[in-house]
Structures are given as structure tokens and as C-alpha cells.
Amino acid sequence: ITSSKLLTLILVLNEREQKILLGMKKRGFGVGKINGFGGKVEAGETIEEGARRELLEEAEIEAIDMTKVGINMFTFENDPVGLEVHIYVTKEFKRTPTETEEMKPEWYNYSDIPYSQMWADDKVWIPLLLNNTRFMGHYHFSQDQATVLYEKLNTSIRD
Ligand code: 6U4
Ligand code: NA
Ligand code: NA
Numbered sequence: 001i002t003s004s005k006l007l008t009l010i011l012v013l014n015e016r017e018q019k020i021l022l023g024m025k026k027r028g029f030g031v032g033k034i035n036g037f038g039g040k041v042e043a044g045e046t047i048e049e050g051a052r053r054e055l056l057e058e059a060e061i062e063a064i065d066m067t068k069v070g071i072n073m074f075t076f077e078n079d080p081v082g083l084e085v086h087i088y089v090t091k092e093f094k095r096t097p098t099e100t101e102e103m104k105p106e107w108y109n110y111s112d113i114p115y116s117q118m119w120a121d122d123k124v125w126i127p128l129l130l131n132n133t134r135f136m137g138h139y140h141f142s143q144d145q146a147t148v149l150y151e152k153l154n155t156s157i158r159d
Pocket of ligand 2: 038054
């Protein structure tokens, strides 16, 4: 790995109803996959500001209690550029989730998360996130982004 891009990923939870808000990505990296909201951190903003902005841009909601829960590094076969993805949870928000040019938001029961339509790493760390466990992971993907060739997970994270 010679460099990495800094990205965010935000998962919106309704704990009372045990539902998670996910979106079908309509364009760009990971198109067609169901995923959380997020994107590249821009110059002049903090990582958390980037996360808030992406949630507003992609689902038209404003996070109230955004909390960082994990960091994942993604690398790809035959690609020198890695992705460092900072993952946040918000359980409270303002406004109504709305379909945008980039994402179509939908609520899923915790017991019915569509892992087969998601990135292959998600089934590893989303259960931890739902259980309020912090995590750091590294997932090395095949060139076609379908298979995790190598993974390393650490859940012994302190404040
Ligand atoms: P543009 O279209 O240039 O504005 P932007 O919204 O800034 O793009 P985008 O959509 O390329 O960024 O960001 C990719 C999103 O995919 C980020 O939220 C991180 C997420 N992501 C990347 N690899 C992932 C993986 N293996 N598992 C996962 N999310 C991943 O759950
Ligand atoms: Na995005
Ligand atoms: Na962006």
C-alpha cells in the first residue's frame, strides 16, 4: 500500500424498533450494493464533518448523536491505493430519509440484513456495531471486489 483515501461510513439505527437504515448505491464505487451512507472526506473538513455532510447529501437527514464506532482498512489485489473508512453510528436524526441521486434509503430489521447484497466484510463487523462493540479491521479484496482474501479484526479497543 503506497497511499490510502480517507472515507466515512454512517449507519443509522432505530434501537427501539431494532432497525438499521441502509441504501442501495445508485452510482460510483460499490454501485448496486446495499451499504451505509458515506464518502470521501474533503479538504478543510474534519472526518466527522465529512460523515455528517455525506449523510445529509445521500439520505437528506441530519445526525444528532453521531458516535465513532470503528475503522476499517480496505485494500485490493493489484491496487496500491487503500481505503481508510471511519465508521459512525447515529441513533437520533432530524428530517425524513429520502431517496437521492446517490442512494435509495430503506429500513431493515436487525434480523434481516441483506448481507448477500452488501460488501463481503459487512457481515463481520455490522453484528459488532449492533452490539455496541468497537472494532478495527483490515480486509484485503480480490481484484473483482467479490471475495475477502485476507482479514484481520481487532475488537479490544478502548477510549
Ligand atoms: P463521489 O461520487 O465522488 O461523490 P463519494 O460519495 O465521496 O463519491 P464514494 O461513494 O466513492 O465517495 O464512497 C464509497 C463509500 O463506500 C464510502 O462510504 C465507504 C464505502 N465502502 C467502501 N468500501 C467498503 C466496504 N468494503 N464495505 C463497506 N463500505 C465500503 O461496508
Ligand atoms: Na458516497
Ligand atoms: Na463525496
